[in-house]
Structure formats: structure tokens, C-alpha cells
Amino acid sequence: MSQKNNLPAVFLTPAMGILAVLALVPTAYAIYISFQNRELSRPDGNLIGFANYIDLFSDRRFINAIGVSLTWEAVTVGMTLLIAVGLGILLFECVSPRTRNLLALLFLVPVILPRVSAAFVWKFAFHPLYGIATYPYKAITGQPLDLLSNPATALATVALVDVWQWGLFFAVIVLKLLETLPPQPFEAAKLDHARTWEIYAFIALPMLKAPLISLAFVKMIESLRAFDLIYVMTRGGPGISTETLDMYAFSQGFIESGRISYASSMAVLMMIATSIAFTFIWKRVQ
Amino acid sequence: MTAHTIGRLIGRLILGLAAFSAVFPMVWTTLNAFKNRVDIVTPTPLFIFEPTLDNFAYVLGRESVFAGLVNSLLISAAAVLIGAVLGLPAAYAIARYPNRWSRDIQFFVLSLRFLPPVAIAIPLMVIWLDFGLYDTRLSMIVTYSLLTLATIIWLSVPAFARVPKEVEEAARVDGYGPYAIFFLIALPIALRSLIGAVAFAFVLVWNEFLIALMLTTSDAKTLPIVASELTQLGRDVPWGILNASVVLLSIPPLLFIGVLSGMLNSAFKRKTQ
Numbered sequence: 001m002s003q004k005n006n007l008p009a010v011f012l013t014p015a016m017g018i019l020a021v022l023a024l025v026p027t028a029y030a031i032y033i034s035f036q037n038r039e040l041s042r043p044d045g046n047l048i049g050f051a052n053y054i055d056l057f058s059d060r061r062f063i064n065a066i067g068v069s070l071t072w073e074a075v076t077v078g079m080t081l082l083i084a085v086g087l088g089i090l091l092f093e094c095v096s097p098r099t100r101n102l103l104a105l106l107f108l109v110p111v112i113l114p115r116v117s118a119a120f121v122w123k124f125a126f127h128p129l130y131g132i133a134t135y136p137y138k139a140i141t142g143q144p145l146d147l148l149s150n151p152a153t154a155l156a157t158v159a160l161v162d163v164w165q166w167g168l169f170f171a172v173i174v175l176k177l178l179e180t181l182p183p184q185p186f187e188a189a190k191l192d193h194a195r196t197w198e199i200y201a202f203i204a205l206p207m208l209k210a211p212l213i214s215l216a217f218v219k220m221i222e223s224l225r226a227f228d229l230i231y232v233m234t235r236g237g238p239g240i241s242t243e244t245l246d247m248y249a250f251s252q253g254f255i256e257s258g259r260i261s262y263a264s265s266m267a268v269l270m271m272i273a274t275s276i277a278f279t280f281i282w283k284r285v286q
Numbered sequence: 287m288t289a290h291t292i293g294r295l296i297g298r299l300i301l302g303l304a305a306f307s308a309v310f311p312m313v314w315t316t317l318n319a320f321k322n323r324v325d326i327v328t329p330t331p332l333f334i335f336e337p338t339l340d341n342f343a344y345v346l347g348r349e350s351v352f353a354g355l356v357n358s359l360l361i362s363a364a365a366v367l368i369g370a371v372l373g374l375p376a377a378y379a380i381a382r383y384p385n386r387w388s389r390d391i392q393f394f395v396l397s398l399r400f401l402p403p404v405a406i407a408i409p410l411m412v413i414w415l416d417f418g419l420y421d422t423r424l425s426m427i428v429t430y431s432l433l434t435l436a437t438i439i440w441l442s443v444p445a446f447a448r449v450p451k452e453v454e455e456a457a458r459v460d461g462y463g464p465y466a467i468f469f470l471i472a473l474p475i476a477l478r479s480l481i482g483a484v485a486f487a488f489v490l491v492w493n494e495f496l497i498a499l500m501l502t503t504s505d506a507k508t509l510p511i512v513a514s515e516l517t518q519l520g521r522d523v524p525w526g527i528l529n530a531s532v533v534l535l536s537i538p539p540l541l542f543i544g545v546l547s548g549m550l551n552s553a554f555k556r557k558t559q
Contacts, residue, residue, distance in 0.1 A: 007464040008383040015376035015435060016391065022432040023398050029409035038412075087304055094297035105547055106305045109312065112543055114493035116510040117536045120528065121311045124318075130525070132314055132331050139330075168308050176554035196293070221399055228495040232514055246404040246496070253408055254500065260408055267405035278400045282393070 027271065034265035040258030052265035062266065064240050065248040068155065069226075072244055075155075076162045076223045081216055083167030088174025089200055104172045111169035115225075119232035122161045123148065148234055151241035158226075158233050158242060166222065170215055177208050213285055220281075224274060245270050312536065319529040326525045341530035351531060354512035357423060361508060362491045364427045369434025370484050377442035378468055382454075392443065398436045406432075407500040414501060423506050429497060434487040441486060444553065445479035446472060482549025485542045492538055509535050 034052055038045030056062050087107075091100055110118060125133040128144035137145040147157040181204060189199045205212070227246045230236060236243035236251065243251075245266060253263030318326050320337040345351050380388055410429055414420040449472050457471045473480070498508045513531045516524075 005464045008379040011375035011379035015372040026406045026409040090297040112539045117532045121315050249404045264408045270402045271405045
């Protein structure tokens with residue numbers, strides 16, 4: 001395929017040009033707005049340098065949002081991988097190939113649902129009076145259970161929905177990965193009377209180390225998109241206990257005060273942090 | 287031996303519970319969508335009830351829901367079309383004509399996914415306001431094209447790379463030019479995986495929420511926004527209508543589940559050979 005022709009240029013230029021414009025213009029503009037004091041109600045703002053960024057570091061809600069976002073990342077990525085590996089192995093080990101395919105199809109349902117739908121379905125299931133998920137608790141204790149209005153449990157409850165969507169999906173991928181492994185090492189280990197869990201812990205999972213790290217990477221990126229679930233289920237509440245960075249940026253820019261420049265400075269910091277972190281991880285993974 | 291059988295039994299039980307948890311919430315929502323309000327607001331969940339079509343009739347008859355449906359269909363379809371027309375050739379070029387920038391291009395396309403949506407949506411809102419295009423379908427289509435284009439390129443590069451090189455080589459010997467090879471050989475052979483990539487892009491923009499929330503206020507509102515507004519209604523919540531609108535919103539992505547599962551299968555099958 002080394003012969004000279006103009007196909008690569010013709011095929012690549014329009015797509016890359018559009019991607020570059022659509023990605024770089026907003027990015028540059030976000031940085032520009034973040035140095036202004038623009039608000040929704042006043043379209044023109046003045047350049048005020050780093051004032052927004054300096055304000056951010058004495059903003060306790062911003063510091064809280066960083067904590068919530070980091071907790072969210074750690075919990076959802078960790079739980080998703082744990083569930084995916086566990087269910088993936090069970091799918092591979094315990095059921096016939098036909099059942100396996102059927103279950104794999106069912107496990108895809110949650111992740112395909114729009115997040116707004118998933119959020120609503122679970123919000124209603126957790127409704128303290130009419131919810132089906134809280135019904136057993138109510139029937140046994142006679143007390144309503146309001147997980148989403150309790151600051152101690154709200155974030156975990158929303159995270160459960162995220163793990164429900166991604167954990168089952170990744171379980172299917174772990175299954176597919178296990179199916180691609182050569183059978184010989186497994187048979188050899190069985191001849192040596194290795195227990196089933198030993199085969200997975202010491203043979204299968206180490207062989208899948210690279211793809212599993214890639215899965216963790218993908219989940220880290222996707223976990224940044226917590227906004228839809230949180231917006232529908234709690235709107236950052238109760239109080240600010242589920243207010244992630246994107247939720248806080250949104251409420252600063254749109255709901256409460258319309259301070260788009262301030263919101264934009266937050267967005268720029270998120271952009272820098274995620275770009276550095278993910279570029280670093282990606283280069284390490286490669 | 288018996289310990290092993292018990293282990294398998296427990297494993298199956300866990301899998302059964304997981305499958306139940308995957309499907310039941312949506313089934314329950316669908317049941318609720320056919321209930322009258324009195325049958326939803328009960329102290330004990332009801333499985334047997336007098337079904338009603340009132341909720342769907344109300345939702346479909348509501349102008350805002352219908353407008354959201356039309357907007358969602360038009361915007362998603364146009365963005366996916368742009369993404370496919372520009373993205374598939376680009377993916378082919380990356381897969382078949384590697385040069386010293388190929389890796390950088392692929393990383394650039396992937397890195398677009400790192401951008402927090404909120405970081406794109408805020409400046410885009412200002413930009414579209416300045417252009418006078420805020421809250422229009424056109425601005426939404428252009429914005430979503432960024433998502434569809436990046437996604438389709440990212441997923442189609444491996445699909446084109448799996449097309450056997452010998453087939454393309456044979457076509458060249460037969461006198462096919464590079465463009466004919468793309469349109470007549472590579473595209474048809476990779477078609478199944480490519481349809482998966484395009485379907486995935488469609489589901490992605492159909493489900494998209496944050497950008498639509500920030501870039502539309504009335505005229506170009508998409509269905510997820512309309513549905514979420516229904517879920518924020520005040521005290522006397524019309525639960526049946528809510529459930530019906532969530533079911534309506536979820537049908538199109540669920541229609542693609544077979545295609546997407548097929549894409550997953552073909553993506554992992556070739557590696558073993």
C-alpha cells in the first residue's frame with residue numbers, strides 16, 4: 001500500500017478539518033471567556049485576568065465538588081471493574097454457551113438506555129413511598145426508606161445506577177476476552193489440580209491485564225459524564241452532597257447566578273486536569 | 287465434586303439475579319406506563335391491574351413531546367449522516383495508509399472524548415448566541431457532528447483494518463483504482479461492523495443530555511430534555527405520564543441492541559484466529 005495517490009489527503013482532510021475546528025474553537029473560546037467577567041444577563045464582559053481562578057480556590061463549594069468528583073470516579077470505576085470481572089467469570093464458568101449469549105444480550109440493556117431514562121427508572125424505584133426497590137424495607141420495618149434525600153447515601157445510590165449500567169456491560173466484554181484466551185494453560189492448570197479461583201487469579205486475569213487496564217481507562221473517561229444521572233436524580237442535593245464539578249459548573253453558569261465566565265474557568269481547570277491525567281495514563285498503557 | 291456443583295449453582299443464581307436486575311427496572315417502568323395513577327400510587331406494588339393507554343395518548347398528544355421527538359430524530363439522523371459520510375473515508379485512510387501522523391491523529395480523535403462536555407457546552411452556547419443560531423436545529427446538528435464524527439472514526443478504524451489485505455491487493459491487480467477499492471471492496475466487506483459503529487453513534491447522540499440542555503431552550507429541545515422536564519414536575523406528579531415518556535425515549539436505542547451486540551461479537555472474534 002505504499003503506492004502514491006491522493007486518497008489519504010482527500011479522505012482525511014475534511015474530517016480532520018471539521019474535528020479540529022469543532023474541538024479547538026470551543027476550547028480556545030472557553031479559555032478566553034474564563035479570563036472575563038461575562039454573565040448570562042450581560043453579553044459583554046471585561047478581561048479580568050486570573051480573578052476567576054483565584055476566586056475558585058477560596059470557593060468551598062468548588063473544593064467540595066472536587067472531592068465529590070474524585071469519590072465518584074474512584075467508586076464507579078472500582079465497583080464497575082469488580083462486578084464486570086466477577087460476572088464475566090461466572091458467565092464463562094457456570095452456564096452453557098447458549099444461555100451465555102442470551103444473558104450477554106440482556107446485560108447490554110442497561111447501558112443502551114438513555115441515561116435520563118436510567119436515572120428516572122431508578123429514581124422512581126427508590127421513591128420512599130411508591131418505589132419497588134424500597135418496598136421490601138418498608139414492608140419489613142414499616143418505615144419509609146429515602147436513600148436519595150439522605151446526604152450519607154445519596155451519592156452511593158446514584159453511583160449504583162452508573163455501576164448497574166457499566167458493570168453489566170463490561171461483564172460481557174470480560175466474557176468475550178476470556179473466550180479469546182487459548183485453552184491450553186487452563187487445561188494444564190486443571191491437570192495440576194488447581195482450584196477454579198486459582199486458575200482465574202493466577203492465569204486468566206494476568207493474561208488479560210492489558211485489556212482490563214484499557215477497560216479501566218475507558219470507564220474513567222465515561223465516569224466523567226456523571227452529570228445526566230445526578231441532574232435527574234438529585235440535582236446535586238441534598239445540600240451539596242452529590243454536587244460534582246460539572247454539576248457545580250452548570251448551576252453556577254445557568255441555574256443560580258448565570259456567571260458563565262466563572263463556570264468556564266471551572267470547565268477549563270477540569271479540561272486541563274483530565275487532559276494531563278488521561279494523556280499520561282494513555283502513554284503508560286501503550 | 288459436590289462443592290463444585292454447589293459453586294456452579296450459586297454462580298447461576300447470581301447470574302440470574304444480575305439478568306433480572308438488568309431487565310426488570312425497564313419492564314416495571316413499562317408496566318407503570320400502562321397504569322392509571324391510582325394503581326401506581328399504592329402502598330404495595332401492583333402487578334395485576336386494569337391497563338390503560340391514556341398515558342401514551344397524553345404523551346404523544348402533547349405538543350412539546352412531539353416536537354422533541356421530531357427534533358431528536360432530525361438532529362440525530364443529520365449528525366450521524368455527516369459523521370458517516372466524512373468519518374468512514376477518514377477511518378479507511380487511517381487504517382490503510384499509515385503515515386507518521388497516524389498515531390497522533392488517532393490519539394487526537396480519542397482525546398476529544400476526554401473533553402468534559404460542560405467545557406464544550408459553555409463556550410458553544412456563547413458562540414451560537416453570537417451567531418444568532420442558539421436554540422436551532424442547525425447548531426445542534428453541527429455540535430453533535432463532533433461527537434458522531436469522532437466516534438465513527440474511532441470505531442471504524444479497526445473494522446477496516448480487519449478487511450483482509452489480500453482481497454484489496456487482488457482488486458488492485460485487476461485494475462481497480464484506490465477509490466474503487468474503497469467503495470466497491472473495503473466498504474461492502476466491512477459493512478456489518480461499520481453499521482454497528484454508525485448505530486453506536488446514533489445511540490450516543492440520541493441519549494445525549496448535557497449539551498442539549500445547555501444549547502436549547504425551546505425550539506430545538508430534544509426528547510431527553512423534554513422527558514427530564516416532565517420528571518421535574520411539581521407536587522402532584524403524573525407518574526403514569528412520566529413512565530410513558532421514559533418508555534418512548536428508550537425504544538429507539540433498544541431497537542439497536544441486536545446490531546450493537548453483533549458489533550461486539552465481531553470485534554472480539556477475529557482476534558482468536
